[in-house]
Amino acid sequence: MSxxxxxxxxxxxxxxxxxxxxxxxxxxxxxxxxxxxxxxxRCVSELVCEHLxxxxxxxxxxxxxxxxxxxxxxxYFDEVVGVDFSVAFIEAAQELASKGLLDYARAHxxxxxxxxxxxxxxxxxxxxxxxxxxxxxxLREDLGQxxxxxxxxxxxxxxxxxxxxSRLSSLVKPGGVLVITTPFTxxxxxxxxxxxxxxxxxxxxxFNGLCEALEGxxxxxxxxxxxxxxxxxxxxxxxxxxxxxxxxRQG
Ligand SMILES: C[S@@+](CC[C@H](N)C(=O)[O-])C[C@H]1O[C@@H](n2cnc3c(N)ncnc32)[C@H](O)[C@@H]1O
Numbered sequence: 001m002s003x004x005x006x007x008x009x010x011x012x013x014x015x016x017x018x019x020x021x022x023x024x025x026x027x028x029x030x031x032x033x034x035x036x037x038x039x040x041x042r043c044v045s046e047l048v049c050e051h052l053x054x055x056x057x058x059x060x061x062x063x064x065x066x067x068x069x070x071x072x073x074x075x076y077f078d079e080v081v082g083v084d085f086s087v088a089f090i091e092a093a094q095e096l097a098s099k100g101l102l103d104y105a106r107a108h109x110x111x112x113x114x115x116x117x118x119x120x121x122x123x124x125x126x127x128x129x130x131x132x133x134x135x136x137x138x139l140r141e142d143l144g145q146x147x148x149x150x151x152x153x154x155x156x157x158x159x160x161x162x163x164x165x166s167r168l169s170s171l172v173k174p175g176g177v178l179v180i181t182t183p184f185t186x187x188x189x190x191x192x193x194x195x196x197x198x199x200x201x202x203x204x205x206x207f208n209g210l211c212e213a214l215e216g217x218x219x220x221x222x223x224x225x226x227x228x229x230x231x232x233x234x235x236x237x238x239x240x241x242x243x244x245x246x247x248x249r250q251g
Pocket of ligand 1: 006040062063064065066083084085086089134135136137151152153154157158
């Protein structure tokens with residue numbers, strides 16, 4: 001199975017629609033899972049806002065893609081850093097940070113696309129947000145510490161998720177908050193099975209694996225399921241029940 005590349009125009013346009021599309025653009029039907037819209041913004045409004053840390057100086061969004069959640073974090077934090085491996089995604093996010101708007105072409109049918117404009121929502125200070133390319137498993141040493149670290153739907157895209165998870169205790173300030181969402185979609189093309197957190201055998205629950213990876217340095221504040229909708233074409237969607245967990249760094 002070949003996997004879609006996060007550098008491709010198809011995925012760039014799909015993620016711009018996923019992060020910035022209006023309800024009319026994403027789900028123009030009289031039916032459908034409306035509660036699954038705006039997933040990146042809901043990660044902040046439903047998870048971060050429920051557990052805002054006392055310090056609000058710095059937030060980090062790892063695997064930020066085209067940046068919507070990073071901008072939403074800027075409503076609450078003085079400085080937000082968004083990091084992603086994809087050059088195409090980070091260039092789009094940087095354009096949105098500098099201009100507030102970005103033209104793109106969303107897939108409709110076959111070769112037909114529709115012109116759209118991604119826009120950072122009103123009321124967000126874009127100057128608070130910086131985007132950079134980076135590898136979650138090898139983040140630069142001088143990134144510093146954060147009051148909040150968020151990683152949405154990242155860990156099952158990493159070749160070795162533990163290389164990211166074991167860095168978290170030094171990235172999150174003591175008392176700071178960690179938000180992780182994941183559909184636990186383990187795929188050998190992204191992650192060799194020996195590095196999966198679970199899903200190998202009956203009883204090998206991936207959330208238990210995540211808890212084992214974080215326990216000791218973090219305590220679990222909340223766990224919940226969240227619906228997510230990604231539009232592929234006019235009539236084709238991915239609907240996902242994402243698992244979300246919120247943690248506090250001990251100490
Ligand atoms: C499934 S998408 C989720 C994006 C975003 N957090 C969201 O919820 O819409 C996974 C993201 O992780 C990024 N990614 C994959 N491997 C990475 C790595 N090693 N380091 C940083 N980002 C990575 C991809 O480029 C992509 O933007």
